[in-house]
Amino acid sequence: MKKNRIRLFKPALSNEEILEIKKVFSRSWVGFGPKVKYFESMWQNYFKVKYAVGVNSCTAALHTALAVNKFKKGKKVLVPAISFSASAAVVVYCGLTPVFVDINKDDLNMNFEDLKNKFSKDCVAVIPVHFGGHPCKMEKIVPWAKKNKLIVIEDCAETCGGDYKGKKLGTWGDYGCFSFEEKKIMTTGDGGMIVTNNVKRAKNLRSFSFHGWDKDPLLRHKKSLSKSKKIINHWDYDIKELGYKYNMNDLMASIGISQFRKINWLNNSRTQLIKIYLHQLKKCKNLKFTFPYNLKNASYWMLSIRCKKRDALIKYLRKKGIASSVHLKPLPLLTVYKKYKSKIPNALRIWKELVSLPLFPELKKTEVKYVTDVVKNFDNNFGKY
Ligand SMILES: Cc1ncc(COP(=O)(O)O)c(C=O)c1O
Incomplete structure (x- = not known):
């Protein structure tokens, strides 16, 4: 590719x-x-x-x-x-x-x-x-x-x-x-x-x-x-x-x-790409989608998945030329907010698994296919990472 x-x-x-x-x-x-x-x-x-x-x-x-x-x-x-x-x-x-x-x-x-x-x-x-x-x-x-x-x-x-x-x-x-x-x-x-x-x-x-x-x-x-x-x-x-x-x-x-x-086009383009992600990655055993994407009249900004080997996946994506990120670290973990300590067990557990994948209106379907092939390959060889 x-x-x-x-x-x-x-x-x-x-x-x-x-x-x-x-x-x-x-x-x-x-x-x-x-x-x-x-x-x-x-x-x-x-x-x-x-x-x-x-x-x-x-x-x-x-x-x-x-x-x-x-x-x-x-x-x-x-x-x-x-x-x-x-x-x-x-x-x-x-x-x-x-x-x-x-x-x-x-x-x-x-x-x-x-x-x-x-x-x-x-x-x-x-x-x-x-x-x-x-x-x-x-x-x-x-x-x-x-x-x-x-x-x-x-x-x-x-x-x-x-x-x-x-x-x-x-x-x-x-x-x-x-x-x-x-x-x-x-x-x-x-x-x-x-x-x-x-x-x-x-x-x-x-x-x-x-x-x-x-x-x-x-x-x-x-x-x-x-x-x-x-x-x-x-x-x-x-x-x-x-x-x-x-x-x-x-x-x-x-x-x-x-x-x-162009707001309807901006939203619909992202929706169409999310549909491809959902379809392509639905059989992955070691990954799941962060949101229960409900795409009717939606305006989603992010394609986010959860993976227990998050850092290894990000490294693998980088090697394959795919940008990814983590959205986001819980706020009470940032120095300036530490004093507002609060019991947030779900946030502390889930953020460690978060990976955001490419999503923007002009992203090509072939590019999404490439990203999902790479992610599926990671999932198929999960034990190796
Ligand atoms: C949830 C949320 N709130 C607020 C902001 C701040 O937006 P802005 O960069 O326009 O100030 C952002 C931007 O990343 C955001 O994601």
Whole structure:
């Protein structure tokens, strides 16, 4: 087979993105502007939400969504034991304490029973992460969280446009946070989006992510151009509460607009490739799939398998020119989170078996076939490793 290395992830970028970027260049307006607003309106329509706020990463989205609630310092936030570090970092940014919840045995999402066990009266929010694009059990988490007066912030960094029980992921909780980092379902290089249905929340999200300004910078600018005789101090604003420089800009939005037009294709391509993986690897005796892939209206980002000889498999794949990785080490094992020690037996056992295999929209079927042949060969000779 080919000698080129097969990448793990690759953004699907084409001339369509370049054309959108050119439009922004020709206007010489690359900062916060009408393209961001247009991109946000596309999200509102697609997700059927009232408000969407573009930001410069999902980390910024999660931080903003948590911070605008102004929880008392020292309160607790429930976070899954396996996630990307940002899901927990934003809790610490806000002066709050992460409480790590163990994961399910058959996927990497927070375990509902352990969520209830780890809950205490100091908890103020929960951050369910749809890890790898696999939906959390939102039909259980949301009513339980509401009963216990917890804010629900969905971390949708690894999914975009997927349905769960007929409802889009990201619209189950109080806030949905998305990532457009280069490897994700869709990309703007780096970027993110927050969706919500509450007007007050949306206003606070906008302000917090734009230095804390009390006025929308684009509306202010538009007013300054209006023909009204009334003198408008378009330059005037107040900052009542400190915010951050987290906003999206028109350059990012132009790429996002083009990527979002292809969202169904981005998701369907991954789904088709996952089907091949599922079919080809179903007879492997020493491997299993990390998620019970449910591919109907899905938005999976990751192809993940579990193998007891994980490191040997990764070495073998590397030798055969196939990139792979481990998503992810449990957060309480990272030095900065060790002090938030928690009982997480499933996470500590399962992460040692995790291997992610190549998955991206333009991955060729022949390449998937090559990867699965290599994996099957490893499985057939398992005793040797
Ligand atoms: C689950 C999860 N949450 C949050 C993030 C952070 O996203 P971003 O890089 O856009 O800040 C990531 C990115 O890898 C992620 O996987």
